[in-house]
Amino acid sequence: MKKLKFDTICVKENHETPNGGSHILPIYASSAFSYNDIESSIDVFTGKSEGYVYSRYGNPTVASVEKKLAALETIDLEESGFCIMTSSGLSAIMTLATSLLQSGDEILTQANLYGGTTEIFSKILSKYGIKSHFINLSDLSKVEDALSSNPKIKLVYCESPTNPTLSCVDIKATADLCQKYKAHSCIDNTFCTSYLQRPLTLSVDFVVYSTTKFLNGHGNGLAGAIIGKNGEHKKTVWNHMKLMGTNCNPFDAWLVHNGLKTLSVRMDKHSDNALAIAEFLLNHPKVNKVNYPGLSTNAFHTMASTQMSQYGAMLSFELDGGIEESKRFMNETKLCSITSTLGNADTLLLHPATSSHLNIPKEIREKEGITDGLIRVSVGIENKEDLISDIGDTLDRLRS
Numbered sequence: 028m029k030k031l032k033f034d035t036i037c038v039k040e041n042h043e044t045p046n047g048g049s050h051i052l053p054i055y056a057s058s059a060f061s062y063n064d065i066e067s068s069i070d071v072f073t074g075k076s077e078g079y080v081y082s083r084y085g086n087p088t089v090a091s092v093e094k095k096l097a098a099l100e101t102i103d104l105e106e107s108g109f110c111i112m113t114s115s116g117l118s119a120i121m122t123l124a125t126s127l128l129q130s131g132d133e134i135l136t137q138a139n140l141y142g143g144t145t146e147i148f149s150k151i152l153s154k155y156g157i158k159s160h161f162i163n164l165s166d167l168s169k170v171e172d173a174l175s176s177n178p179k180i181k182l183v184y185c186e187s188p189t190n191p192t193l194s195c196v197d198i199k200a201t202a203d204l205c206q207k208y209k210a211h212s213c214i215d216n217t218f219c220t221s222y223l224q225r226p227l228t229l230s231v232d233f234v235v236y237s238t239t240k241f242l243n244g245h246g247n248g249l250a251g252a253i254i255g256k257n258g259e260h261k262k263t264v265w266n267h268m269k270l271m272g273t274n275c276n277p278f279d280a281w282l283v284h285n286g287l288k289t290l291s292v293r294m295d296k297h298s299d300n301a302l303a304i305a306e307f308l309l310n311h312p313k314v315n316k317v318n319y320p321g322l323s324t325n326a327f328h329t330m331a332s333t334q335m336s337q338y339g340a341m342l343s344f345e346l347d348g349g350i351e352e353s354k355r356f357m358n359e360t361k362l363c364s365i366t367s368t369l370g371n372a373d374t375l376l377l378h379p380a381t382s383s384h385l386n387i388p389k390e391i392r393e394k395e396g397i398t399d400g401l402i403r404v405s406v407g408i409e410n411k412e413d414l415i416s417d418i419g420d421t422l423d424r425l426r427s
């Protein structure tokens with residue numbers, strides 16, 4: 028059979044079923060797996076045959092979802108890849124970083140990362156002698172200067188687009204620099220998913236996910252994933268996951284399995300709705316600025332177009348009136364909820380200055396474009412006319 032397309036892989040059940048077995052992937056709620064004779068058990072323990080032993084090492088439900096996530100991420104590569112699911116997005120990042128790095132190694136990354144990731148780098152890994160440098164990764168000459176002058180940098184870690192101002196990094200050029208200077212490259216692809224952007228195809232070594240967001244898509248479970256090309260690192264990453272106990276539980280993996288069935292249709296609609304809302308906001312007199320790489324006026328539009336197939340659900344915009352008007356906007360919309368996650372089917376709002384960026388001094392966050400008037404939107408898959416009419420009515424009621 029010809030290689031299956033993305034949306035077919037999303038939908039197709041991939042677990043083994045005996046005659047009369049469950050059509051939909053079952054949840055293996057079992058901590059351990061048993062063997063009829065000690066010889067078979069020994070074969071599995073010594074790696075002679077494949078099998079499950081204990082759910083921290085691997086679980087059939089989790090394995091089915093891992094297989095699907097790896098297939099989606101590597102769909103346009105010759106070689107196959109591996110996926111290891113973890114208990115959350117942050118545990119995926121922590122598991123990968125500890126697998127790849129040793130005390131004395133350094134990380135090159137950007138200032139505008141997901142908040143928890145910044146804290147892992149600056150507060151936890153730093154305790155174990157792993158230092159991080161936070162620069163603007165969109166500036167390739169700065170990346171090359173750092174890599175060429177500092178051989179201790181062993182990992183370049185990025186997000187594109189970033190939170191909450193949606194700036195982008197040239198993924199292929201950054202990954203090529205990593206190859207030149209022998210550093211690993213890793214991207215957090217949570218905002219895009221492999222449906223919109225495939226970093227492994229752009230020469231990146233590892234992709235991490237908070238599957239909590241778009242891959243699950245329904246806001247009802249927490250999990251993460253590490254995906255890479257097959258090779259020496261698969262075993263190391265698996266070993267770290269197993270020993271640190273950062274494994275994904277089968278129920279949360281199963282929720283991702285459910286979410287994946289509609290991934291392509293959801294991402295199409297998220298992207299279509301977000302572009303329509305971004306264009307509406309851009310033309311609204313009470314809005315100062317709209318950050319969305321899908322807008323042709325956006326500074327990252329050309330770069331994003333080479334690496335994203337559509338521009339996703341995430342956007343942010345700045346209201347003219349500062350903090351009071353942004354609070355009013357958030358309180359008065361009827362369809363959008365004030366919820367500090369993203370990637371759900373419904374539209375979610377976040378006010379970075381009073382939540383995710385509360386502890387960052389105003390002068391510093393304003394330099395990054397995170398002003399008091401900035402609102403982040405995770406655009407849902409509602410009818411776009413309803414969303415635009417709710418957002419428009421709310422804006423009309425504001426003073427400024």
Ligand SMILES: *Cc1c(COP(=O)(O)O)cnc(C)c1O
Binds near residue numbers: 116144218240
């Ligand atoms: C939510 C998020 C994370 C953290 O994921 P958890 O599943 O909450 O641990 C990491 N990166 C990005 C971009 C996120 O949005």
